[in-house]
Amino acid sequence: GAVVSQHPSRVICKSGTSVKIECRSLDFQATTMFWYRQFPKQSLMLMATSNEGSKATYEQGVEKDKFLINHASLTLSTLTVTSAHPEDSSFYICSARLGKPYNEQFFGPGTRLTVL
Amino acid sequence: DAKTTQPNSMESNEEEPVHLPCNHSTISGTDYIHWYRQLPSQGPEYVIHGLTSNVNNRMASLAIAEDRKSSTLILHRATLRDAAVYYCILMRASYDKVIFGPGTSLSVIP
Numbered sequence: 001g002a003v004v005s006q007h008p009s010r011v012i013c014k015s016g017t018s019v020k021i022e023c024r025s026l027d028f029q030a031t032t033m034f035w036y037r038q039f040p041k042q043s044l045m046l047m048a049t050s051n052e053g054s055k056a057t058y059e060q061g062v063e064k065d066k067f068l069i070n071h072a073s074l075t076l077s078t079l080t081v082t083s084a085h086p087e088d089s090s091f092y093i094c095s096a097r098l099g100k101p102y103n104e105q106f107f108g109p110g111t112r113l114t115v116l
Numbered sequence: 117d118a119k120t121t122q123p124n125s126m127e128s129n130e131e132e133p134v135h136l137p138c139n140h141s142t143i144s145g146t147d148y149i150h151w152y153r154q155l156p157s158q159g160p161e162y163v164i165h166g167l168t169s170n171v172n173n174r175m176a177s178l179a180i181a182e183d184r185k186s187s188t189l190i191l192h193r194a195t196l197r198d199a200a201v202y203y204c205i206l207m208r209a210s211y212d213k214v215i216f217g218p219g220t221s222l223s224v225i226p
Contacts, residue, residue, distance in 0.1 A: 004159075034214065043203075044160065044216040093159045095214070104150065105214055107159035 002028045004096050006108035013084055014116055020080045021111045023094030029074035030096035034105070035067075038091040050077045084115045120204045125221040128194045136189040136220055138204030143184050148207045151178065151189045153200040154219070160203065163189065199224045 003026040013019050023033055031052050036044040048058045048069050056069035068080040077096075081088055095107040121139040128134040140149065150165040164171055164178045166187075171178040177190040191198055203219040 006159075036216075043201075043218050044154075046213055046215060049213065091157075095159070104162040104165060106162065107152075110157070110159045112157075 002026075002096070002098055002106045004030075004094065004106045004108040006092075006094055006111050008111060009109060010112045010114075012114045012116065015085050016083055018080055018082045019084055019113060020078055021092055021094075021113075023077045023079070023096070023108055025075045025096045025106075028096070028098060030077075030098075031074060032097050033071060033077040034095045034097075035069060035077075035079050036093045036095070038093060038110075044093060047079075081113065084113070086115045089113055089115045120206060120217055122202070122204050122217065122220045124218065125223065127223045127225060128191075128198075129225050130196060131193050134191040134194045134198070134222065136191070136202050136204075136222065137186065138188070139186045140204070140206055141185045143206060144208065146208050149178065149180060149184075149187050150205045150207050150214075151176070152203045152205065152214075152216075153198075154203070155197075155200045160216075163202070165207075194222075194224045196224050196226065198222065 005024045007022045033050040035047045037047050038044045046059050047062045048056045050056045050069045050071040052071045052074050058064045071077040091110050093110045095105045097105045148165050148167050151163040152160040153163050154160040164176050166178045179188045201219040201221050203216050
């Protein structure tokens with residue numbers, strides 16, 4: 001199956017700093033990628049939809065100025081958590097879609113962010 | 117959005133079949149039924165999907181009720197590696213997003 005990678009897998013940063021997470025589709029082109037956040041013992045929460053070459057679409061309640069998404073190519077989307085605070089500590093997961101919307105999505109392994 | 121309902125948790129003995137139910141009474145004609153699973157500390161993994169007919173692949177089988185208001189994911193022989201949270205999700209042909217519900221946490225007992 002298609003492979004989606006994320007980098008880094010874990011990151012620890014100080015409060016107030018910015019952190020960039022990369023999501024890559026390794027063996028296919030993804031016009032659309034998705035970013036999720038997952039807190040412990042909870043389900044995944046969709047943050048935003050990232051479309052190549054255009055602005056991301058954010059879900060209600062997600063601050064677009066805090067979570068900057070860039071989808072500059074068909075194989076790379078980045079999520080930057082700006083001015084991170086301890087409450088931003090979470091498991092961030094990206095996914096990429098193959099083909100039409102009703103086809104399966106492939107998920108990255110996730111990035112564990114800890115803000116001190 | 118069409119919603120799905122799953123039991124919060126289930127248990128299975130190792131090497132026995134597991135039937136994971138999902139109710140989706142408000143499903144529309146263009147909704148596909150997808151199943152994903154998430155192992156601890158990993159991203160979700162695609163398991164199977166279907167529209168009307170039952171489906172089989174190397175991981176599992178999907179049995180879809182005739183009225184499509186429910187479906188069952190069948191793991192034919194549970195292993196310890198199948199312990200995960202299983203998500204039943206409806207995806208419309210014209211609808212981009214994958215919205216996750218709470219899923220079913222499956223425990224496999226040795």
